[in-house]
Amino acid sequence: MNAKLKKIVPQLLTLTFVALVFGFFSYNAQLNMENRGISFGYGFLSQESSFDVQFSLIEYDGSHSYFRAYLVGLLNTILVSVIGIIFATLIGVVVGIARLSSNLLINKAAAYYVEFFRNIPLLLQIFFWYFAALRALPLPEDAEPIFGVIFLTIKGLFIPAFIWNNLNIFLYSLLAAIISTIVIRSYSKRLREAKGKQIPVLYISLGLIVGLPLLSFIIGGVTLSFEIPQLVQLAKTSFRFNGGLGLPPELIALTLALALYTATFIAECVRAGIQGVSKGQKEAAASIGLTPNQVLKLVIMPQALRIIIPPTTNQYLNLTKNSSLAAAIAYPDLVLVFAGTALMQTGRAIEIVSITMLTYLTLSVSISILMNWYNKKIAIKEK
Amino acid sequence: MKFVNITKDNFNNYLYSGIFLIFISILDVFLNSFFSINATSFLPEFLSFVLPLIIGFIGLYFIRVEHSGIKNLDIINKNINTNNFNAILTLLIIFVIIKSLPPFLSWFIIDANIAGDSKEACTGTGACWTYIKIWLRRFIYGMYPNAEQWRINLSFISLTALGLVGFFATEKYKKYLTLYYVVIYPFISFLFIYFFISGGRIFFDFSYGIIAAAISIILGFFIPNKFKLYYFLIVPITFYILLKYVFFFEEYIELGMIEGLVWVETGAWGGLSLTFIISFFCLIFCFPIGMALALGRRSDFPLIRYICIGFIEFWRGVPLITVLFMSSVMFPMFLPQDVYVDKLVRCIIAISLFEAAYVAEVIRGGLQALPRGQYDAAKSLGMGYWKMHIFVILPQALKLVIPGIANTFLALVKDTPLIFVVGLLEIVGMLNLAKTNPEWLGFAMEGYVFAAIIFWIICYAMSKYSYNLEIKYKTER
Numbered sequence: 001m002n003a004k005l006k007k008i009v010p011q012l013l014t015l016t017f018v019a020l021v022f023g024f025f026s027y028n029a030q031l032n033m034e035n036r037g038i039s040f041g042y043g044f045l046s047q048e049s050s051f052d053v054q055f056s057l058i059e060y061d062g063s064h065s066y067f068r069a070y071l072v073g074l075l076n077t078i079l080v081s082v083i084g085i086i087f088a089t090l091i092g093v094v095v096g097i098a099r100l101s102s103n104l105l106i107n108k109a110a111a112y113y114v115e116f117f118r119n120i121p122l123l124l125q126i127f128f129w130y131f132a133a134l135r136a137l138p139l140p141e142d143a144e145p146i147f148g149v150i151f152l153t154i155k156g157l158f159i160p161a162f163i164w165n166n167l168n169i170f171l172y173s174l175l176a177a178i179i180s181t182i183v184i185r186s187y188s189k190r191l192r193e194a195k196g197k198q199i200p201v202l203y204i205s206l207g208l209i210v211g212l213p214l215l216s217f218i219i220g221g222v223t224l225s226f227e228i229p230q231l232v233q234l235a236k237t238s239f240r241f242n243g244g245l246g247l248p249p250e251l252i253a254l255t256l257a258l259a260l261y262t263a264t265f266i267a268e269c270v271r272a273g274i275q276g277v278s279k280g281q282k283e284a285a286a287s288i289g290l291t292p293n294q295v296l297k298l299v300i301m302p303q304a305l306r307i308i309i310p311p312t313t314n315q316y317l318n319l320t321k322n323s324s325l326a327a328a329i330a331y332p333d334l335v336l337v338f339a340g341t342a343l344m345q346t347g348r349a350i351e352i353v354s355i356t357m358l359t360y361l362t363l364s365v366s367i368s369i370l371m372n373w374y375n376k377k378i379a380i381k382e383k
Numbered sequence: 384m385k386f387v388n389i390t391k392d393n394f395n396n397y398l399y400s401g402i403f404l405i406f407i408s409i410l411d412v413f414l415n416s417f418f419s420i421n422a423t424s425f426l427p428e429f430l431s432f433v434l435p436l437i438i439g440f441i442g443l444y445f446i447r448v449e450h451s452g453i454k455n456l457d458i459i460n461k462n463i464n465t466n467n468f469n470a471i472l473t474l475l476i477i478f479v480i481i482k483s484l485p486p487f488l489s490w491f492i493i494d495a496n497i498a499g500d501s502k503e504a505c506t507g508t509g510a511c512w513t514y515i516k517i518w519l520r521r522f523i524y525g526m527y528p529n530a531e532q533w534r535i536n537l538s539f540i541s542l543t544a545l546g547l548v549g550f551f552a553t554e555k556y557k558k559y560l561t562l563y564y565v566v567i568y569p570f571i572s573f574l575f576i577y578f579f580i581s582g583g584r585i586f587f588d589f590s591y592g593i594i595a596a597a598i599s600i601i602l603g604f605f606i607p608n609k610f611k612l613y614y615f616l617i618v619p620i621t622f623y624i625l626l627k628y629v630f631f632f633e634e635y636i637e638l639g640m641i642e643g644l645v646w647v648e649t650g651a652w653g654g655l656s657l658t659f660i661i662s663f664f665c666l667i668f669c670f671p672i673g674m675a676l677a678l679g680r681r682s683d684f685p686l687i688r689y690i691c692i693g694f695i696e697f698w699r700g701v702p703l704i705t706v707l708f709m710s711s712v713m714f715p716m717f718l719p720q721d722v723y724v725d726k727l728v729r730c731i732i733a734i735s736l737f738e739a740a741y742v743a744e745v746i747r748g749g750l751q752a753l754p755r756g757q758y759d760a761a762k763s764l765g766m767g768y769w770k771m772h773i774f775v776i777l778p779q780a781l782k783l784v785i786p787g788i789a790n791t792f793l794a795l796v797k798d799t800p801l802i803f804v805v806g807l808l809e810i811v812g813m814l815n816l817a818k819t820n821p822e823w824l825g826f827a828m829e830g831y832v833f834a835a836i837i838f839w840i841i842c843y844a845m846s847k848y849s850y851n852l853e854i855k856y857k858t859e860r
Contacts, residue, residue, distance in 0.1 A: 011686040018690060025717040032716045103469040104462035105476045119842035120835045121797040124811050128835070131818065132828040321702035328803065339708050349712040357701045357709070364700035 029350060036347075042355075044346050045070070051341050053332045055248050066342055073337035074359060080254050080333065081320040087259035088319060089312075092266025099271045110267070118264040123325055125261055130253035130329045137249075140231060140239040149228050151241060157252055158229040161245040165223040170216050177212040181205040250331035254323065262319045266312055273308030274300070306378055313371040317364050324360070334359060394448060398456070401445030408439035409477065416482045436474055443470040502823060514826040515833050518817050522810055522833070525653015531645055534582065535656050538575045545571060569667045576660060580652070582644035595622035649727040650806070655837065657809040661731060662796045668735035669795070670788075673742025678772065680747055691743075698740035703801055706733050711805040730802050738795045745787035749780035782856045789849030793842050810834050 033040060045067040052062055057075045060068055098110035117125070135154065138144070143153040151158040164170065181204075188201045216222045229244030277300050285299040286292075326333035327340060339356045343349060412435050414420045423431040443464050451457060463473040494509030497516060505511035515522070524532050545568060549560050599619040606614045652660070679691035698706070710733035711726070718724065753776060761771040781788075800811035808816060814830040817823060 007684065011684045014684075014687050014690060028719050029716050032720060035720065101469075101472075102462075102465055103472055105473050106469075109476055115843065116839070119793075119797075119839045119846070121800050121811065121838055123800040123803075124831060124834055124838065127811065127815065128828075128831040131815075132831050135827070324702040324704045325801070327704060335702075335704055335708070339705065343712065349716055353705065353709050353713045357705050360702055360705060361697065361700040365696070 033350075038347065040350065042351055044348055044351070047346075049342065049345070051345065053337055055251070055332055066346070069342055070334070070338050070355070073332060073334035076331070076337070077320075077323055077326075077333040077335075080251060080258070080323045080326065080331070083251075083255050084258035084262065084319050084323065085316050087255065088262040088266055088315070091259060091263035092312075092315075093270055095263060095267035096270025096274070099267060100274060114264045114267055117260050122257060122261045122322055123328060125257040126253060126325055126329055129256050130250065134249045134253055140241060149226075151229055151231075153241075154249065155240065155246075156249045157247040158241045158244050159247070160226040160228045163225045163227055166221050169220040170213055170222045173212045173216040173220065174209070177208045181208055184208075248331070250326070250329050253329060254326050254331050258319055258322060262315050262322075265315045265318075269308050269311040269315065272311075273304040273306075276307040277303045302378070309378075310371065310375055313367065317367055320363060320367075321360060394451070397445040398448075398451075401442045404438050404442030404445065406442075408435040408442065408474070409481070411435045411438075412478050412481050416485050435478065436471070439474045440467075440470055443474070510829050510832070511826050512829065514817075514823055514829050518813075518823070518830075521654060521817060522813050523655045525657055525808060525813060526651040527647060527653065527656070528645070528651070531582070531647060534579055534644065538579050539656070539659070542572050542575060565671075572663065572667075576664075579644070580647070580660075581649070582646050591623055591626040595619050595626060598622055649725055652727065653808040654813050655810045657802075657807065658796070658799050661727075661734065661799050661802065661809070664731045665734045665738060665795055666792055668731070669738040669742050669791075672735065672739035674746055674777070676739060676743035677746035677750060680743065681750055695740045695743050698737050699744065703734070703737055703798055704804055706737050707801060707804040709733070726805055726807060730805055730807060734795065734798065734802075738791060738798075741791045741794070742788060745784050745791055746780060748787060749782075749784035750776065752783055753780055785849060785853045785856065789846065789852075793845055796841060796845070797838070810837065 030040075046065050048063060049066045049069045050062045051069070053060055053069065053072050055076065056072045057079060058068075058072060060072045095110045095113055098106050099114070101107050101110070137152060137154045140151070140153045140155055143151045145151055149160050184204055185201055188199050191197050191199065217224075227244055229241040229246070231239055232242045233239055281299055281303065282295060285295040290298065323333060324335045327336040330336060334356060339352055343352045346352070411422050414422055421431065423434050426434065444467070446456065447460055447464050447470070448456070449460075451460075464470050490509045492509070494507040495512055496505045496507050496509070497512040498504055499513050500517055501513075502511075504513050520529065520532070524535060527535060549564065552560055596619055599615070599622055602618070603611065603614060676691050676695055679687050680695060682688050682691070707730065710729040714724070714729055714733075757775060757779065758771070761775040766775070799809055802809060803812045803815070811834055814827075814834055818827045818830060
């Protein structure tokens with residue numbers, strides 16, 4: 001009886017404490033809201049937002065609802081995170097491998113890069129790129145084209161836009177190619193395990209992924225043309241680019257800072273992963289007659305990835321969360337659009353902050369659940 | 384496949400011509416970048432651009448001989464010249480360094496200005512360090528009044544001195560160090576910050592407290608041991624009340640007979656000193672909270688475990704900026720109407736809770752890494768839960784996770800600029816403010832470079848220190 005009591009009492013005490021704190025907070029919140037004459041509820045989401053956002057992936061203006069504004073912010077956050085993750089991974093992998101190079105200069109250069117960028121606050125780096133580095137770019141009228149079609153100016157980066165006809169047919173063909181590749185891969189694996197036969201999976205899948213979309217151009221009626229940005233004069237001293245795809249300087253600064261900062265951490269993960277595979281593995285693989293390519297593909301990489309992927313995912317999560325620093329340079333991400341402008345207008349602090357936090361929480365938790373699942377899948381199954 | 388056949392006989396010829404070619408290629412780039420002389424301008428533009436690379440590559444190819452017998456040559460070959468690919472990378476890096484050195488040096492030092500005390504002094508094309516010089520006070524102290532800044536200096540100096548006590552403690556007092564650093568030192572620092580840097584009327588409460596404590600400790604020597612406990616429970620508080628309400632010092636202040644310290648509201652604090660204050664307190668608070676959460680997460684009680692898991696995952700899942708948003712716009716709604724919590728305090732609470740979740744995960748890693756035998760051994764000695772953790776488990780687990788904790792603390796220091804969300808301006812915030820000053824437009828670059836250097840030094844020193852700690856406490860298993 002005594003042992004049981006010993007188990008229950010601390011738990012009950014904790015529960016009471018948590019309940020008391022929550023009760024105290026919600027009681028006060030209710031009282032405060034009554035005093036200010038606002039009622040708790042999420043009905044405001046369907047009201048007209050009446051504010052503009054300067055950069056949006058979906059059609060949006062002041063006449064749309066607050067929920068639409070929320071979507072605009074969320075999509076902008078996802079956009080900058082995805083671009084940032086791609087670049088951070090590219091830089092990180094290159095630097096991580098360079099850290100292991102036998103060339104002393106390359107090795108040191110990579111080490112200095114890592115030490116330099118990881119020890120400076122990310123916010124400072126964002127400010128640096130946005131307020132100092134990008135401000136040194138030329139005005140639209142003075143900009144020199146890169147490859148004749150890309151313009152990097154103080155107003156942002158202007159690149160040719162794709163103009164698709166029947167885009168959905170193209171996408172369907174791509175999807176079909178990817179699915180059939182997966183099917184072929186698993187079929188070839190079964191074939192190899194059952195009969196020891198090898199079929200050239202790589203060539204078949206490459207052919208499928210390139211061929212099917214190409215086919216859609218020829219018989220599916222898909223056409224693609226480019227729209228090159230054109231300089232137009234608005235007033236005597238005011239120029240801008242028309243057409244094409246314009247990326248605002250905020251997006252560029254944010255992506256640069258996020259990618260360069262996160263790449264240092266990814267580089268360390270990659271280095272640790274490759275170093276974590278013991279030399280004996282490589283020698284053993286070579287001694288049973290695998291080619292160097294096969295050694296890398298079948299022995300080193302699977303083991304290194306097992307070490308690399310979990311911490312790298314953490315870095316991806318960090319990058320996504322850090323993208324909220326966008327608010328500091330007025331890139332319209334979720335925090336700026338929703339927790340900033342929308343909150344100012346409606347004054348619904350509790351609802352809006354809770355929605356924003358829940359959104360980030362959902363993003364994080366879903367990625368980490370996915371990663372845990374993947375981790376379990378690739379973990380060594382000991383017999 | 385070999386393009387040239389290097390043998391023992393012609394080895395010297397190749398070596399000298401190789402060194403000559405490398406020298407020529409580097410000289411060409413050097414002249415080009417430092418004196419803007421293009422020695423190969425008679426060639427087509429593209430060829431003239433890549434020529435040094437080709438010449439240098441051939442030179443490196445000539446000197447690449449295995450076991451030449453010349454020590455320095457072997458070292459060079461082994462480190463930067465193992466194969467063609469490495470040779471090209473080596474040349475590229477050397478060229479990039481030579482190319483980028485002149486513009487960097489000219490901006491940073493040669494064409495830079497530091498003299499004078501107005502914008503007009505900056506005439507060069509380089510950096511304007513005058514701007515940093517003029518604004519240095521603001522960057523370090525924020526909006527803290529100039530006349531009162533000695534209080535910050537004095538506090539920081541005395542706190543550093545008190546913090547260094549550990550290095551000078553003799554063997555006899557070593558065992559009290561943990562107590563000192565965990566309980567007494569944070570408390571003293573809090574008193575300093577709260578009464579000294581904040582100042583104001585409340586400063587006198589502090590002095591009453593000190594006087595009361597001092598008098599009662601001195602008198603305490605004459606009290607027999609038997610009554611000491613009761614004495615220290617009653618007398619200091621009595622003294623304090625007497626000083627505050629009976630001797631009425633406060634009336635003297637109002638009459639202007641004694642001058643107190645001027646009260647400086649936290650909104651005026653800022654700059655680098657605020658960075659230090661926030662990092663310091665968050666560091667102190669987040670560690671014990673994180674430790675408790677880590678233990679809670681591994682507790683045998685399901686309810687406590689789930690509460691801790693929920694708490695940790697919540698803070699880890701949201702960005703700090705939204706947490707600060709919450710502390711500034713949502714938190715006041717949760718408090719009774721007449722309660723006002725200072726902005727800075729709210730900030731410190733928010734950041735501490737946020738970082739505590741990360742600390743908790745790091746410590747949990749250490750707890751999990753310990754072999755089960757440690758737990759079993761401690762239990763078999765008859766230790767209870769707390770005794771086992773304090774004397775056996777935690778010391779070992781914390782030793783294991785020193786690098787992880789150091790990384791979390793580094794992240795904390797790097798996160799402090801985010802407090803701009805609630806309107807507090809530490810050094811980066813002050814930079815942004817100074818940048819918009821109409822008299823000093825256009826010096827954003829200098830400011831950011833300055834702050835970057837400062838942060839870099841702080842963070843680099845911290846990471847090196849943690850590395851040393853890791854080595855020092857490394858024990859073989």
